[in-house]
Amino acid sequence: MKIKCPKCREDAVLSPDFAKVKCGTCEFDMSYGDYVEYVAHNDPTYSDILSDYAGAAGKGQSSGTLDEWD
Numbered sequence: 805m806k807i808k809c810p811k812c813r814e815d816a817v818l819s820p821d822f823a824k825v826k827c828g829t830c831e832f833d834m835s836y837g838d839y840v841e842y843v844a845h846n847d848p849t850y851s852d853i854l855s856d857y858a859g860a861a862g863k864g865q866s867s868g869t870l871d872e873w874d
C-alpha cells in the first residue's frame with residue numbers, strides 16, 4: 805500500500821506483509837519497524853496511527869487511517 809515517505813513526502817510503498825517501506829523518489833528504504841521509529845521521531849502525531857498498524861497496540865486509541873496520507 806502507499807504511504808507517505810517521511811523523508812521527501814512523496815509516495816512510498818509499504819509491502820503487503822508490513823515488512824518493508826521503500827520510497828521510489830528518494831533513497832528511503834527501511835524495515836517497517838525502523839520506519840515507525842523514524843516517523844515517530846519526526847512527527848509524534850503519526851506514532852499512534854502507526855502503532856495501530858504495527859499491532860503494537862497498548863495505547864487504546866486509533867486516531868486515523870493511512871488513507872489520510874494520500
Ligand SMILES: [Zn+2]
Pocket residue numbers: 809810811812813814816827828829830831832
Ligand atoms: Zn522519499
